[in-house]
Amino acid sequence: MAKDKRSPEEHSIDPAAQQMLIRAEQLGLGTAFSRADDMAPCNIGSAGMCCKMCGMGPCRLTKDGQTGVCGATIDTIQARNLTRAIAAGAAAHSDHGRDMAFLLKAVANNEAEGYAIRDVAKLRTVAAHYHIYTENRSPQDIAKDLAELYISQFGQQHGQVAPIIRAPEKRQQLWKKRGVVPRGIDREVVEALHRTHIGDDQNAEHILEHAIRTALADGWGGSMMATDISDILFGTPAPLLGQANLGVLKKDMVNVVVHGHEPSLSEMIVAASQDPEIIAYARAAGANGVNLSGICCTANEILMRQGIPAAGNFLHQELAILTGAVEAMVVDVQCIMQALVGLAQNFHTRIITTSPKVQIKGALHIEFDEHKALTVAKQILKAAIDNFKNRGETHIPDVREDLIPGFSHEYINYMLGGTYRASFRPLNDAIMTGRIRGVAAIVGCNNPRSSQDYLHTKVVRELLRQDVLIVQTGCGAIASAKLGLLLGEAGLDQVGPGLREVCETVGIPPVLHMGSCVDNSRILTVLTQMVEEGGLGDDIDQIPAVGLAPEWMSEKALAIGTYCVASGAYVIFGGSSPVSGMPDRVADSDIVARYISEGWEKAYGGKLEFVPDPDEMIRRTLAHIDKKRAALGLPAYDPTRFGRSGDARMLELEKLPLAERQAALYGMSNR
Numbered sequence: 229m230a231k232d233k234r235s236p237e238e239h240s241i242d243p244a245a246q247q248m249l250i251r252a253e254q255l256g257l258g259t260a261f262s263r264a265d266d267m268a269p270c271n272i273g274s275a276g277m278c279c280k281m282c283g284m285g286p287c288r289l290t291k292d293g294q295t296g297v298c299g300a301t302i303d304t305i306q307a308r309n310l311t312r313a314i315a316a317g318a319a320a321h322s323d324h325g326r327d328m329a330f331l332l333k334a335v336a337n338n339e340a341e342g343y344a345i346r347d348v349a350k351l352r353t354v355a356a357h358y359h360i361y362t363e364n365r366s367p368q369d370i371a372k373d374l375a376e377l378y379i380s381q382f383g384q385q386h387g388q389v390a391p392i393i394r395a396p397e398k399r400q401q402l403w404k405k406r407g408v409v410p411r412g413i414d415r416e417v418v419e420a421l422h423r424t425h426i427g428d429d430q431n432a433e434h435i436l437e438h439a440i441r442t443a444l445a446d447g448w449g450g451s452m453m454a455t456d457i458s459d460i461l462f463g464t465p466a467p468l469l470g471q472a473n474l475g476v477l478k479k480d481m482v483n484v485v486v487h488g489h490e491p492s493l494s495e496m497i498v499a500a501s502q503d504p505e506i507i508a509y510a511r512a513a514g515a516n517g518v519n520l521s522g523i524c525c526t527a528n529e530i531l532m533r534q535g536i537p538a539a540g541n542f543l544h545q546e547l548a549i550l551t552g553a554v555e556a557m558v559v560d561v562q563c564i565m566q567a568l569v570g571l572a573q574n575f576h577t578r579i580i581t582t583s584p585k586v587q588i589k590g591a592l593h594i595e596f597d598e599h600k601a602l603t604v605a606k607q608i609l610k611a612a613i614d615n616f617k618n619r620g621e622t623h624i625p626d627v628r629e630d631l632i633p634g635f636s637h638e639y640i641n642y643m644l645g646g647t648y649r650a651s652f653r654p655l656n657d658a659i660m661t662g663r664i665r666g667v668a669a670i671v672g673c674n675n676p677r678s679s680q681d682y683l684h685t686k687v688v689r690e691l692l693r694q695d696v697l698i699v700q701t702g703c704g705a706i707a708s709a710k711l712g713l714l715l716g717e718a719g720l721d722q723v724g725p726g727l728r729e730v731c732e733t734v735g736i737p738p739v740l741h742m743g744s745c746v747d748n749s750r751i752l753t754v755l756t757q758m759v760e761e762g763g764l765g766d767d768i769d770q771i772p773a774v775g776l777a778p779e780w781m782s783e784k785a786l787a788i789g790t791y792c793v794a795s796g797a798y799v800i801f802g803g804s805s806p807v808s809g810m811p812d813r814v815a816d817s818d819i820v821a822r823y824i825s826e827g828w829e830k831a832y833g834g835k836l837e838f839v840p841d842p843d844e845m846i847r848r849t850l851a852h853i854d855k856k857r858a859a860l861g862l863p864a865y866d867p868t869r870f871g872r873s874g875d876a877r878m879l880e881l882e883k884l885p886l887a888e889r890q891a892a893l894y895g896m897s898n899r
């Protein structure tokens with residue numbers, strides 16, 4: 229093994245991944261893991277010091293005082309690069325939201341075969357936010373108005389995007405004062421591209437203010453709308469039992485893996501896979517039916533709502549094909565590696581692209597059309613079933629874990645207070661007393677530059693021990709799921725005493741899986757509701773909470789991080805920083821890194837930092853939580869104060885003789 233090649237154990241801490249990486253090596257096949265070893269990142273580009281905005285360059289600024297051919301300084305170049313990345317991320321999430329809005333409209337007009345409005349209560353709640361009249365109106369009529377309103381947010385030129393009103397009042401005022409309220413989603417993305425074109429905005433801080441506005445158009449715009457509509461059409465998630473990892477693939481069935489992001493097609497494939505016609509078709513092909521599973525955020529969408537198992541997160545996409553057991557990998561948009569097609573040629577797997585926006589050379593394209601989605605879904609499944617006969621040798625790792633996903637903000641509200649007094653009061657109280665030290669949202673991607681799932685699960689495990697309640701989405705949630713951390717009470721032995729008491733009392737796992745990456749908007753809603761409940765200040769930046777993306781890699785992650793900062797959160801990214809600069813060589817190359825931390829904190833109360841070392845990530849998270857607790861006048865965190873009640877205490881007491889138990893429980897004396 230060459231010196232810079234890592235072993236399977238170094239590439240991933242997931243035993244299923246390690247097995248598949250050994251198989252890849254035996255077969256002489258490359259994966260993202262081996263390609264990352266072979267391709268060192270460009271140290272100038274990765275530090276944000278390369279400008280390729282025009283044909284006079286690319287310009288690489290590696291010396292003190294150096295500028296681009298046009299005179300652009302290092303901070304301008306870094307701010308432009310970061311802002312473009314945030315705009316691309318916001319565009320991806322929001323375009324997903326746009327398609328969901330078109331789908332809602334088609335469903336409302338009875339033009340979408342196979343779909344229905346599944347959650348009328350959520351439709352009414354969302355419509356009421358915008359004063360859409362709901363009394364005595366059919367769900368279709370309300371949905372038409374909501375779809376029109378949401379569609380209009382993309383091309384809107386003035387005013388503010390509608391969901392902004394769902395943020396805490398004080399935050400809205402701050403955004404207004406700073407002039408960063410997004411006017412229309414497309415407008416902000418276009419303006420980000422305009423401002424970063426050669427010869428435009430050349431004041432780093434001014435460029436970055438627009439990055440904030442663009443990111444807000446994602447979090448409090450496109451992403452929030454995508455989540456709303458997915459819930460309305462497919463049901464608001466509630467806890468259910470699921471499974472994760474490659475061991476969910478089945479040897480005796482036709483394995484179809486859906487991969488990408490949009491629930492519109494995958495939900496229909498779920499429906500089609502249960503259709504008697506498809507089951508009979510699979511049986512006739514010699515299989516025991518169709519076994520569906522997911523990769524990436526599509527996995528999260530159908531796991532949260534239907535309990536369809538997750539075959540894995542981002543870095544599992546190639547590994548699933550290496551099992552030799554996948555008849556079809558059906559992809560739509562985002563996070564799909566082009567390498568899938570070449571890899572699949574070594575097996576029988578068909579890569580099927582479905583989005584009018586995404587084709588991959590060499591893949592089979594069966595285009596999704598919401599007007600005849602069930603028909604298309606059946607066509608896709610039949611192509612997969614027809615491929616079953618071509619299957620060769622299979623190697624499915626016998627590795628899978630159970631998990632309980634499905635924690636929408638609606639469900640968290642309900643579980644804390646029940647049907648009649650649903651409320652965030654118990655959560656706020658638990659934070660105020662110190663039973664829960666604070667909250668961490670641990671989200672985002674896998675990155676083959678680090679060891680798959682290692683950073684995610686290291687941070688999760690340590691923060692749980694420190695009584696920090698964790699919410700997760702995206703590939704981070706699947707990382708924890710694969711390692712058995714989303715297991716309800718079974719995971720409680722890894723949790724600090726105060727948090728454990730709360731989990732036992734409420735009956736929740738200490739890590740709450742809240743959905744896909746667009747569902748980070750649910751986290752914004754939870755934070756807002758915590759503010760509105762009272763006791764934790766009057767804005768999000770006062771809550772003892774931190775957001776982390778330990779293994780980030782996508783532009784979408786940067787957009788998410790930035791809208792969380794703009795909403796008041798401290799956000800820590802692991803891995804490398806796209807604006808790190810090389811301060812030892814170019815003195816001014818960390819201006820932007822300092823500005824998005826100290827500058828944004830002054831302006832928004834939230835800050836964005838890139839911290840490669842997980843121990844340092846944990847240290848900064850806890851320090852921030854403790855700082856926010858102190859600012860609110862809450863008691864300092866004390867791990868010895870709690871843990872003497874709840875189930876743990878009862879189990880302890882059960883071991884005592886009756887008289888002692890009674891004395892402990894009721895203060896009765898046996899004298």
Ligand code: NFS
Nearest residue numbers: 524563672673702703745
């Ligand atoms: Ni989020 Fe989902 Fe995963 Fe990262 Fe990609 S799947 S939208 S971007 S890699 S978490």
